Amino acid sequence: MSSPLSSSASPTAAVGRGAPRSHGYWRRNQRRFAPLIFVGPGALMFLIYVVIPIFRSMSISLYHWDGMGAMKWAGLGNYAELWSDPAFVVSLKNNVLWLVLYMLAVPAGLFIAIFLNQTVRGIRIYKSLFFFPFVISQVVVGLIFTWFYAPDFGLLFKLTKMLTGHGVAILADENYATYGIIFAGLWPQIAYCMILYLTGLNNVAPDQVEAARLDGAKGWRMLWYVILPQLRPATFIAVVVTVIGALRSFDLVSIMTQGGPYGATRVLSYYMFEQALSEYGYRMGYGAAIAVVLFAIMMIFISGFIWKMYRDETER
Amino acid sequence: MFPRPIQQRSPAARIAYQIALPVALIVWLLPLLGVAMTSLKPASDLAKGNYFGLPSHLAFVNYVDVFRNSPIAQYIWNSFRVTIPTMIGAVALSCMTGFALAIYKFRFNLLVFFIFVAGNFVPFQILMVPVRDLTVQLGLYNTIEGLALFHIAFQTGFCTLFMRNFIKALPNELIEAARVEGVSEIQIFWYVVLPLMRPAIAALSVLVFTFIWNDYFWAMVLTTGAGTQPITAGLYSLNGQWVAQWQLVSAGSIIAALPPVLMFFLMQRHFIAGLTLGAVK
Numbered sequence: 303m304s305s306p307l308s309s310s311a312s313p314t315a316a317v318g319r320g321a322p323r324s325h326g327y328w329r330r331n332q333r334r335f336a337p338l339i340f341v342g343p344g345a346l347m348f349l350i351y352v353v354i355p356i357f358r359s360m361s362i363s364l365y366h367w368d369g370m371g372a373m374k375w376a377g378l379g380n381y382a383e384l385w386s387d388p389a390f391v392v393s394l395k396n397n398v399l400w401l402v403l404y405m406l407a408v409p410a411g412l413f414i415a416i417f418l419n420q421t422v423r424g425i426r427i428y429k430s431l432f433f434f435p436f437v438i439s440q441v442v443v444g445l446i447f448t449w450f451y452a453p454d455f456g457l458l459f460k461l462t463k464m465l466t467g468h469g470v471a472i473l474a475d476e477n478y479a480t481y482g483i484i485f486a487g488l489w490p491q492i493a494y495c496m497i498l499y500l501t502g503l504n505n506v507a508p509d510q511v512e513a514a515r516l517d518g519a520k521g522w523r524m525l526w527y528v529i530l531p532q533l534r535p536a537t538f539i540a541v542v543v544t545v546i547g548a549l550r551s552f553d554l555v556s557i558m559t560q561g562g563p564y565g566a567t568r569v570l571s572y573y574m575f576e577q578a579l580s581e582y583g584y585r586m587g588y589g590a591a592i593a594v595v596l597f598a599i600m601m602i603f604i605s606g607f608i609w610k611m612y613r614d615e616t617e618r
Numbered sequence: 619m620f621p622r623p624i625q626q627r628s629p630a631a632r633i634a635y636q637i638a639l640p641v642a643l644i645v646w647l648l649p650l651l652g653v654a655m656t657s658l659k660p661a662s663d664l665a666k667g668n669y670f671g672l673p674s675h676l677a678f679v680n681y682v683d684v685f686r687n688s689p690i691a692q693y694i695w696n697s698f699r700v701t702i703p704t705m706i707g708a709v710a711l712s713c714m715t716g717f718a719l720a721i722y723k724f725r726f727n728l729l730v731f732f733i734f735v736a737g738n739f740v741p742f743q744i745l746m747v748p749v750r751d752l753t754v755q756l757g758l759y760n761t762i763e764g765l766a767l768f769h770i771a772f773q774t775g776f777c778t779l780f781m782r783n784f785i786k787a788l789p790n791e792l793i794e795a796a797r798v799e800g801v802s803e804i805q806i807f808w809y810v811v812l813p814l815m816r817p818a819i820a821a822l823s824v825l826v827f828t829f830i831w832n833d834y835f836w837a838m839v840l841t842t843g844a845g846t847q848p849i850t851a852g853l854y855s856l857n858g859q860w861v862a863q864w865q866l867v868s869a870g871s872i873i874a875a876l877p878p879v880l881m882f883f884l885m886q887r888h889f890i891a892g893l894t895l896g897a898v899k
Binding site: 329332333336337339340341343344345347348350351352353354355356358359362369416417419420421422425428430431432433434435437438439440441442445446447449450455457460489494497498501503506508511515520524525528529536539546549550552553556557570571574575578579586589590592593594596597600603604607608611612615 | 619620621622623624625635636638639642643646647648649650652653656667669670711712714715717718719722724727728730732733734735736737739740741742743744745746747748749750751752767768770771772774775778802803804807828831832834835838839850853854857864867868871874875878879882883886890893894
């Protein structure tokens, strides 16, 4: 390897600093321009495709627009319409339901991680296989659970028929369908939380655990007072990714029920898509207004995350 | 170690654990196993109502049928054509942004970094209408390039977060020493930092591969039709065509899931290192 380092790696070369001074403007100013050169391409792409569209969506939400013709000023009309739109209210409620129930993934992931945190033979394979659901696409997860829930022959239908005498076709029942989808979503999400906690458990300080053990701590008390405080970074990430996962839920709804039956399983992300880009019409302005509401909800969590990062950064 | 190692417990507990492990795994993967089994059942089994028993014979023909009767091969090819450029593009861009944000102190450094991080978490729907519009105007609607360009830009956010923190953890003396030797900034990036980033590059590559392969939303928004749609969107339309032909739906699902699963098993260590970034202090 002929790196520029190895060619001049002798200690005397370091003394001769300032010798190559005569390399012109670039050489003298490179440290001033280097940040721009390195951050430029990525930042530009991100600006065009992420940052600017956020603001454009906000402005589109103030118009009536079918996506092609002229835009007609609507003021806050789209937002006013939202509150009297029962489909929007149902979507919002479902999003809250998703958020609350999705949180179960965090303790469930911790539970499985504790269960698997042993050193018996073949445990690595077990860990990978438990993680499996996270690797496959949500589209496939959705199809798998649609099959699992299918009326007449689905496993769940048969089970409920055996137990209660009549089977439940969960995705066709407007009272249960959302729960069915959330349950499917929990499957990969638990796997994700599990892997976060497995890594966290791996890094728990053994001396503290031993010391606590000598003091007679075990079981729940040990978990609560000794282990969980050390797992705080893992818990933080698990909560963040779970909140984001819950608010981003789109794939499963689209695959499993397409928002049905009777719109009972719509969530904001899906309803927005439906309004702006489907056979229901091209109401871009109204769709953008829904997206802005979803964005505002997400922003609460994003700000919290950034705030914590900011504190960590400036403390150092 | 927590919990107490099973080896230190009674023999009964050890045996119970050894039994519980496979049982728990089978319950956990039951839906997947069901689909895998269904994908190998001849259509006649399903017609007879044999949904949960073993297949009467292994019908690998389902897989052949999926390839013969549907454009699934084209869908998979499209997925690769979107996924691989995205992987290369996002990782390359974020090597650079991560380097700049980790090494240089300049005004707005943290602000730029936080914009990358925050942008990475926004709901896709807030981007949907403008990004679709932009893609249409660029003449890239319903093209592989249009989809890949957006993915590259968006993934750069997450990748920058990862790369910046990774480079930040490298010993700063290395860079200082190189500067003292008169090595230019670009050479520092190329010869000093980049070789040390190999594990991060590997981790991000597998993660981005999986994310993009599994993307469904943007595939629906930016592409249409079998010529350009990746496998996730393809599977959705095939599911519509194959009403109640569960042996085909299952086989298609397994095929769609295979590439990221292989990637995961081959690159497991990197994959997990990437995902669990920040889970330990």
